[in-house]
Amino acid sequence: xxxxxxxxxxxxxxxxxxxxxxxxxxxxxxxxxxxxxxxxxxxxxxxxxxxxxxxxxxxxxxxxxxxxxxxxxxxxxxxxxxxxxxxxxxxxxxxxxxxxxxxxxxxxxxxxxxxxxxxxxxxxxxxxxxxxxxxxxxxxxxxxxxxxxxxxxxxxxxxxxxxxxxxxxxxxxxxxxxxx
Ligand code: IMP
Numbered sequence: 001x002x003x004x005x006x007x008x009x010x011x012x013x014x015x016x017x018x019x020x021x022x023x024x025x026x027x028x029x030x031x032x033x034x035x036x037x038x039x040x041x042x043x044x045x046x047x048x049x050x051x052x053x054x055x056x057x058x059x060x061x062x063x064x065x066x067x068x069x070x071x072x073x074x075x076x077x078x079x080x081x082x083x084x085x086x087x088x089x090x091x092x093x094x095x096x097x098x099x100x101x102x103x104x105x106x107x108x109x110x111x112x113x114x115x116x117x118x119x120x121x122x123x124x125x126x127x128x129x130x131x132x133x134x135x136x137x138x139x140x141x142x143x144x145x146x147x148x149x150x151x152x153x154x155x156x157x158x159x160x161x162x163x164x165x166x167x168x169x170x171x172x173x174x175x176x177x178x179x180x
Contacts, residue, residue: 100127
């Protein structure tokens, strides 16, 4: 796998330290509240697991799976493949994403979940690519801002590969021509 990597953008240590910080902030902010953490599959599965372990207050865990019709590039046309198991009424909901790119997925999720009457609805994202934003979305807990490059690792994939890399990495250009 590592032979396909051009460079590491964020190391495993940096990721671990940041997730611990995010967990502490979330634990402080939601103390005494009913917190529901909603991981967005599949990209945020690994980040959600690591972040959830760093939350030190009682919280429940649920998952959604969303697909966007355009494969790797987001079009803003989304479909829910797996919905939440539990109601959100009066719960404090934290949506956990791997990366906010155009912002269209988060916008879709906010519009989809708001009518379920959560007490609050916020977003935590491991990565943020602000240069590609198409719609304005608020990220309440943010890991790392990255430049406009396609990245893999820590749950993020290219054609379903590289999710199990422990770092956030940029692939060699020939990988895209080889597999794309
Ligand atoms: P958005 O709707 O454009 O904000 O895109 C969000 C989704 O696109 C993420 O949850 C990822 O699944 C995917 N995505 C965006 N940028 C990347 C990337 O650099 N690597 C892997 N997946 C990405």
